[in-house]
Amino acid sequence: MKTPDPVKTELQAADALRLLLEEVPAIESLDVHVVAREPDSGVDLIAHVKAFGHQHKLVAEVKSNGQPRYVRSALLSLRDYVERQSDPVTPILIAPYLSAQAQDLCREFDVAYLDLEGNARLAFGTFFVSRQFAKKPVVERRELRSLFKPKSVQVLKVMLREPSRAWRVAELAEVAGVSLGHVSNVRSSLLDREWAQLADDGMYLATPDALLDAWREAYEPPAGQREAFYTPLHGASFEVALRATSAEGAGQIALSSFSAAQWLAPFGRTGTHYFYADKAGVERLQSSLKLTTASKGENVVVTVLDDLGLFRDTVQPAPGVVCTSAVQTYLDLAAAGERGREAAEHLRQERLQWRK
Structure with a gap:
């Protein structure tokens, strides 16, 4: 899969945030700009907003990958950044797509979010907007279909027999009857979505119900x-x-x-x-x-x-x-x-x- 260009994603994120805020009649002035990519910048976007006569500062972390594993890391970074500020700021996480699980993480950390598919939840002062689109983007649907292909599901079924059991890659490949490459791909997908976690003795399923729910929604009967x-x-x-x-x-x-x-x-x-x-x-x-x-x-x-x-x-x-x-x-x-x-x-x- 082609790796997204982070600079392009940041520019798209700035445009998406600007368009979202411009729709609000109460906003009197707006300035959204990409922060220079310096080691100590801490965030990727800063927006200065004036609404109802009051100034607000919004800061955004932009991620090219919106899977929960990367979202959690970004949220921790945003929390640290906000705690270092002397003046109030509103943190926002922006990504190409944020699943329901990723959105839940944002709410858990009390961080606003926006994705390039239009899903959004943003609050500052007396301003509040919430948007939800049920349809998954093509890339997300393709990745899920890949996770639930016949060879990959042999791995998932082995893990679902004993979700709390930790597996090494080689052992899991042998029991599931698939290649090491197949197991590695499944491992990455599970970890990115935080459906699996790593322990000293291998990988185990942390949220088997979430995995099964997603599988049910994407399920295609065996050919x-x-x-x-x-x-x-x-x-x-x-x-x-x-x-x-x-x-x-x-x-x-x-x-x-x-x-x-x-x-x-x-x-x-x-x-x-x-x-x-x-x-x-x-x-x-x-x-x-x-x-x-x-x-x-x-x-x-x-x-x-x-x-x-x-x-x-x-x-x-x-x-x-x-x-x-x-x-x-x-x-x-x-x-x-x-x-x-x-x-x-x-x-x-x-x-x-x-x-x-």
């Missing part, structure tokens, strides 16, 4: 071919055939979505059975469950996966019953409409509660 079938088996006969399927032959099979949830955290029955499988697994299901192709009226849906990494994270809640993990099942349910979201939240309460 594969959807195949629909009909089985005459029901109830006990279906379960007997299912258990026998897991014990025989080649191929990989896992119950998914609503079907996996029935074994992990039952919420409500559905008339359709859902599976993930590889090609050999589909053939085994066809044989043992007596499946016939169905153009309509199907009661078995199998997704033949393009990437088989998902099968590294399956669980066996009962003998002969293989399901997607609680995390994978939660994500699939959350993407399955209103009824699926209800089942997802039930599963999360039952199986995905981590110690704070």
Whole structure:
């Protein structure tokens, strides 16, 4: 990824702050300028504002990267700068984009903020403005999609099994079955967003719920071919055939979505059975469950996966019953409409509660 030009970002920040303040009729005069880049300058922008007959001084720290890790560092720097001033100043943090988590940090430090996407919260004297835009910029969406690609999520799933466990890069790569480079990229993303922290013995998840929330919002179901079938088996006969399927032959099979949830955290029955499988697994299901192709009226849906990494994270809640993990099942349910979201939240309460 191309590193943003800090000088260009500062000029854009100055323009954004100027435009924001110029919209306020009560402001009588305004001067925003970039501070010369000197080691002891302490801030990047200074604005002198006159409103309702009173003068106000605003000072801004500009960051090219608005991820929480860098935001926290900037906020600490701003706090130190403000404490050294003899006259009152209003500190502001400005970045290309500030997520909800980064905005929360600013409020925690009592620092105003503005990003180049238009999100803003600024108060001084009797002046107050707050703006919130829900849409994430293209760069942020692209970075999140990269974090939740198939190889990367193998790393995330390993960490979510035991969020408080610290991992070395090499150990995590081995257990997740991915390269050291993949783990390093995931590590950087997690640390930048403060979803992970470093300890003496490695990296651990500090906020697994925040990670899972972001994953749910960006989730794309595993790529594969959807195949629909009909089985005459029901109830006990279906379960007997299912258990026998897991014990025989080649191929990989896992119950998914609503079907996996029935074994992990039952919420409500559905008339359709859902599976993930590889090609050999589909053939085994066809044989043992007596499946016939169905153009309509199907009661078995199998997704033949393009990437088989998902099968590294399956669980066996009962003998002969293989399901997607609680995390994978939660994500699939959350993407399955209103009824699926209800089942997802039930599963999360039952199986995905981590110690704070």
